[in-house]
Amino acid sequence: MPDSHSKRMRRRVLTYGLLCLLIVASITLYTWQSATPILQGGRPSVVVPVPQQQHVEAPPVALNELPAGLRYAEVDRERLMAYLSERNSLLADKHYLDAILNTAEQFDIHPALLFAITGQEQGFVPVTHKKAKQIANNPFNVFHSWEEFNTNIEQSSAIAARTINRLSKDRPSDVDPIVWINREYAEDPNWSKGVSLIMRDIVMSLDGS
Numbered sequence: 001m002p003d004s005h006s007k008r009m010r011r012r013v014l015t016y017g018l019l020c021l022l023i024v025a026s027i028t029l030y031t032w033q034s035a036t037p038i039l040q041g042g043r044p045s046v047v048v049p050v051p052q053q054q055h056v057e058a059p060p061v062a063l064n065e066l067p068a069g070l071r072y073a074e075v076d077r078e079r080l081m082a083y084l085s086e087r088n089s090l091l092a093d094k095h096y097l098d099a100i101l102n103t104a105e106q107f108d109i110h111p112a113l114l115f116a117i118t119g120q121e122q123g124f125v126p127v128t129h130k131k132a133k134q135i136a137n138n139p140f141n142v143f144h145s146w147e148e149f150n151t152n153i154e155q156s157s158a159i160a161a162r163t164i165n166r167l168s169k170d171r172p173s174d175v176d177p178i179v180w181i182n183r184e185y186a187e188d189p190n191w192s193k194g195v196s197l198i199m200r201d202i203v204m205s206l207d208g209s
Contacts (some may be wrong), residue, residue, distance in 0.1 A: 134146060
């Protein structure tokens with residue numbers, strides 16, 4: 001009896017030992033498989049990176065079709081103010097000067113062109129004119145005249161700039177750009193000559209010539 005009981009005990013211990021070994025082996029195998037890349041066709045799977053699309057910025061849209069010499073360029077503010085002051089112009093005042101310069105930059109038009117138009121239309125608005133402040137609201141005479149459309153310098157300069165940009169388009173290569181703008185901006189066929197001469201004078205003054 002004692003021998004038989006001892007044998008049964010040894011078998012149980014052996015059985016429990018084998019079960020423990022089996023459990024340990026199973027855990028080890030599971031852990032190894034989890035850490036090993038999945039095999040496809042006998043080779044480790046390769047993760048192919050997806051190429052990122054490069055962002056290409058669209059070229060800026062041109063605001064007008066003016067030649068380079070009539071497009072916006074920074075100018076010497078002090079010289080421009082001095083030029084206007086020599087002509088007793090109300091537009092030399094900071095409020096009007098800054099408004100026209102800001103419009104020139106916003107619409108990509110050379111400041112000298114905008115001021116040349118005020119020179120042709122209203123002689124730069126002399127401060128001695130009894131209605132100088134009203135004229136300075138619309139020295140470009142947009143919508144016929146400052147009398148018919150009396151607004152403010154910010155709005156009138158913006159309307160003038162939009163008109164210039166619109167009229168600059170589809171210009172034949174053999175036509176002067178200011179002459180091309182003249183066809184609708186002013187009824188006077190010599191308007192373009194006056195604007196061109198005044199602009200040239202302003203540019204020379206700004207360059208110190």
